[in-house]
Amino acid sequence: GAAAEPPPKLVLDLERLGELEGVEVAPLARYAATIQAQRGDYNGKVLSIRKEDMRTLAVIYDERPSVLADRLVAWGVLNAEAAEAVSDDEA
Numbered sequence: 752g753a754a755a756e757p758p759p760k761l762v763l764d765l766e767r768l769g770e771l772e773g774v775e776v777a778p779l780a781r782y783a784a785t786i787q788a789q790r791g792d793y794n795g796k797v798l799s800i801r802k803e804d805m806r807t808l809a810v811i812y813d814e815r816p817s818v819l820a821d822r823l824v825a826w827g828v829l830n831a832e833a834a835e836a837v838s839d840d841e842a
């Protein structure tokens with residue numbers, strides 16, 4: 752049947768994130784580091800984040816969530832299939 756599949760997880764590539772520099776990247780890097788600290792998850796190469804966190808990051812970056820998701824894909828830090836599932840008008 753056509754049962755709904757769960758949407759793909761948002762997965763940040765922490766190794767790639769660590770290679771990037773600049774003021775544009777800093778808020779994302781701080782946000783990811785905060786989640787790692789809250790979870791006690793320090794050794795991962797990737798970090799799965801909540802959909803809700805993409806909306807929070809969109810506020811921080813003053814972009815629509817879909818636009819921010821595309822940018823993170825362009826930076827090489829977010830998986831593209833998850834970015835495609837990010838919508839702007841859904842809670």
Ligand code: C2E
Nearest residue numbers: 785786787788789790791792798799800801802803804807
């Ligand atoms: P919390 O939101 O009260 O979650 C408590 C615990 O429930 C988490 O402890 C985790 O073991 C589990 N949990 C909640 N949601 C999920 C989920 O979607 N998937 C999985 N696998 N487990 C889940 P943990 O990981 O030690 O996190 C402690 C606290 O740190 C969380 O309390 C929350 O306040 C914060 N946190 C951790 N990760 C994230 C995140 O990705 N985004 C946000 N916004 N906060 C996070």
Ligand code: C2E
Nearest residue numbers: 760761762763787790791792793794795796797798799800
């Ligand atoms: P998955 O979600 O596709 O994750 C694949 C692998 O990516 C994980 O292998 C882990 O090495 C890495 N990974 C993904 N997200 C994170 C993250 O936030 N932090 C860290 N440190 N690593 C991450 P792993 O651990 O052997 O897990 C294999 C599969 O088992 C996962 O595939 C998932 O389907 C399931 N799984 C593991 N932990 C949880 C969990 O807390 N909640 C749920 N629902 N599934 C989990």
Ligand code: C2E
Nearest residue numbers: 757759760761762789790791792798799800801802803804
């Ligand atoms: P996941 O663990 O496979 O969880 C998939 C979805 O199931 C989550 O999507 C959330 O909608 C729901 N879910 C799972 N566990 C809980 C829970 O304890 N409480 C609530 N209210 N919902 C839960 P979401 O939120 O988009 O998170 C995506 C992925 O991000 C999670 O996949 C997990 O890998 C990671 N994650 C999110 N929050 C936490 C957290 O607090 N701690 C840890 N360790 N991982 C988290």
